[in-house]
Amino acid sequence: MMTSGTLSGPLRRKLLFRSFFLQGSWNFEQMQGLGALFVLSPLLRNLYQGEELHQACARHLSYFNTHPFIAPLILSGVAQLEINSADAEGVGEYRQLLMAPCAAMGDAFFWGGVRPFAAVLAMFFALHGSLLAPIVLLVVFNVPHLLVRIVGFAKGFALGEEVVDFLARCRLPDLAIRLKQGTLILLGILCAGLTYSTLSVAGLSPDLGWFIVPSVFVLGGLARQRLSPLLLTLLLVAVILALPGFY
Template sequence: MIDNNRNVVQGVDGSDANTGSIMTPDMYRSVFLRQFTSQCSQSYDKMMAYGFMYTLEKPLRKIYPNDDEYYSALDRHTEFFNMTPHILPFVAGLSISMEEQASKDPMFDVSTINAVKVGLMGPLSGIGDSFYWGTFRVVAAGIGIGLAATGNPLGPVVYALIYSVINIATRVITARFGYDMGTKFLEKSAQDNLMGRVTDAAGVLGMTVVGAMIATMVVLNTSLVFNLGGAEISIQGILDEIFQGALPLAATFICLWLYKRGVRTIWIILGIFAVCILGCAVGVFAA
């Protein structure tokens, strides 16, 4: 079908007949609008995963006409995901291109899709937070505040316009860039067998990010002290000399073990509260 307004030739299934791509303007529009829901359904264990899955829902339906494959793809994208929302469309476009390749290649390892997503979360969020929260927003606010301080009522409007233009432009451009980049990369990967190396690198990077999160975000110290020959010996001091961060790491692995045993996340969270409160009350943990 030829749309004279867009000059895009579409096949009967809604794909672009010129390129074979399923990413028609309607699909990009769906991704653009739906990705604003990425922060509307956050949870402790999934973060932005459900909003991300909803962002991909329409392209995934087009990629996988078979219900079983479609639902499997949706389930794949309910794994933990969290990043600066402004550049989330880049990962969405990349994921769509990988899903499209997976639907065409029965030998494609679908686990690489989430591996790449996890590997990109940390680096892209570091860049995104620095630019959007720490630079563009501050500069836009500075201009708006400067106008408002002189009594100009357009100060808040100017701030909103500057930041919104940058925000929306980024979300539009990165979605297309992510999809195009993913398509070209996957085509080259099929020839040079690059996906295995990318998967390994993404896995290492993902584990590094998780390790850094444990070291910086999980805090657990013991206040136990023993007296030996009149000298006080701090258990925490001994642990720090042997392996700094041993208790947070042990607590993380215990939670992971419980999760793999099928314990619901809410019960693990409540258990953490109970153990920490009781431990502080009896003097095992430091408040």
């Protein structure tokens, strides 16, 4: 199955496919450790036998916890180190050093960046009653994460220990900030359009929308004075209900 430090195509695809089930089993002691072993077990069975196989499985059953979309990059690098007969301590350090930074970058990029951006983009279609809304949400969110999984898996095998430089060049934290900024811009446009259409449907003058921005600043200032959020909400509702023509 393996020659000169390389992995056959079928076995490589098997590991990639298994990486989608990394989170199929969790526990409080090893977190994703059992999932990591599940991903690597076909490779380990080809590399080791008998007691060596037991030791390798126990080694990879240790604590592992990172972002699931970037995990294939780490695990493919681990697989390459195993193929190259790296010492057990070095393989363990490789896992430990990468999983925390990858978890932080993945959380910021996917949970804090891509997911809100996809949701707000889909809302533009949803507010117009378009059936494309769920499709847009799924495509905008899933295409990036599938690319990161597949490309990361390939890069882990190709780069091994040098994958740290590759991660730095990707600049995921910067991309996460740009996505968050884009999400805020889209959300502002969405709120403005929604406010205008709501005022028009309610028979109110769209000019009332000009009072929204000052109101936001006023409410923000009151919130900074540690006024109760519940009290502010009730105050805002009372003002809206008092608007002429609301009913």
